[in-house]
Amino acid sequence: MTSPNEQPTLMQVLREAGAAVRVFDMGRRVSTLTSDEFERIEEARTPYPTPFLHHAWLGILIWHPKQPAQNAIWFLKLPLDEQGYLVQAARDDLVSRLLLNAVNSQQGALEEDALKDNPYSFKPEQEKMAIFHARAAQATSAPASAYYEAAQQYINGSMPLDRWADLALQGLADLVVRLDDNSPALAARIPEMPEPVLASIATLLEHVTPPVAVRDALAARLAGALTEGEEKALLVAALIRGLSNVADERFKQQQVLLVLQSEHALEAEVIVATATRCSSALQAPEVLLPFLERLAQGKAGQAGFSRVLADLMFMPAQRALIMQAFRSPERSEQLSKAIGEMFGQTFTRH
Incomplete structure (x- = not known):
């Protein structure tokens, strides 16, 4: 007391x-x-x-x-x-x-x-709310939602692929937090899954550690999406989020590098997903510098560069690594210019 x-x-x-x-x-x-x-x-x-x-x-x-x-x-x-x-x-x-x-x-x-009327309260986005409720049910030993059964039927193949619109986000969240029971069926279904439901599931998977079979199925879909045009940017962003919490850090770094080597990395949704969800992969210098280069070239311009970096540099470990990368002799003129715009031209001369 x-x-x-x-x-x-x-x-x-x-x-x-x-x-x-x-x-x-x-x-x-x-x-x-x-x-x-x-x-x-x-x-x-x-x-x-x-x-x-x-x-x-x-x-x-x-x-x-x-x-x-x-x-x-x-x-x-x-x-x-x-x-x-x-x-x-x-x-x-x-x-x-x-x-x-x-x-x-x-x-x-x-x-x-x-x-009530509290300035510190907020309403989470739908996807996080669904995961929270799924986790809360587990914590209190409550059953999954009424939507869980349909999600299981869908990944088990007892519901047609084109019936994805019948699925509720809460049911998919319940499925994702119960991967011990569902990962083989989910991994088998991912290769043929329509993009809208694949994107929803991938986004939910960032909140768990996907097993290897699910991880590999997502990576294969990501590799396919990277060969297509900018209209796939939202799917690429969702898939990199789905891979952002995998256990194998080297595997994650490889996936991030594949994204950074593609034109999709110029799209705001993709670079923000990479920055906010895959920050651990950016701790590797061989990943961080290509990320910074793509960020400087991105379609979100200088404002996007500054906003993303301000958020990343709020984490002390990340800040030190970024400052070190800023001084790399291999940085491009475009990256040097973006750094100068954000911090002042004197910074880039040191």
């Missing part, structure tokens, strides 16, 4: 409400944060591990096994300082608002209404 004059942490507030809690990172991909990790982040003992657009994006699942009516889901977006630590004033303000709303509510419970 906290003393009367001490501001409690968010985790303390939740625990004192008697709730079971699961915290998810909702930024670049949906992943679990342990309670210990979150407490260290809350207390500014460690920087946020995966910042996105200078914020921590959180999904908090709150459930009461004995009082399910009090279950709640909160989506919170909290600012980070220049070193990636949670801004304590914002965290304190959030907790104060939550406590005030809880006191004003009829039961004093920390329900979803506690976020």
Whole structure:
């Protein structure tokens, strides 16, 4: 318990409400944060591990096994300082608002209404919301959604390929988080899957680690898409996202290099997907410099170059590698010009 004059942490507030809690990172991909990790982040003992657009994006699942009516889901977006630590004033303000709303509510419970008119709340995009709900069901031992069965029928071949429009995004998310049961059928279906449903599944797969068979099937579709025109840019972006969380880092680097060697890398959707989802692959110098060159040449222009780099350089490890690549004697005149536009011409002369 906290003393009367001490501001409690968010985790303390939740625990004192008697709730079971699961915290998810909702930024670049949906992943679990342990309670210990979150407490260290809350207390500014460690920087946020995966910042996105200078914020921590959180999904908090709150459930009461004995009082399910009090279950709640909160989506919170909290600012980070220049070193990636949670801004304590914002965290304190959030907790104060939550406590005030809880006191004003009829039961004093920390329900979803506690976020009413809260400036730190946000609504995730549909794909992340679907994955979150699929993960939340697993965490609470709840069954998958009613849409899961149709998704299974589709990948098992008992539903025609052209019936993909009958599938719900939630059903596909339930399938993706249950790959232990579904990966052989999914891998077998990917080669012939129509592009709209393939893109949806690939985008969902970035939130899990796809098994080798699924990974290889996605890579084969990516290789095919890279031989076609710019109208395939959205599919290429989705496929590189689907491959962004594979276990084999070298394999991932090879896929990113294939994309960077294609004209698709000039398209904003493709270069942004590569930057935001495959940042670990960009830690290899032989991948990072071609990425920077393509970024400088891209159709999004100088504004796109600056925005993407500002986000990447917010991560300390990535920042050091990018600064090193900027000084490579192999950089092109076009890349030097883009760097000069972003940081000033004196930077490129050092």
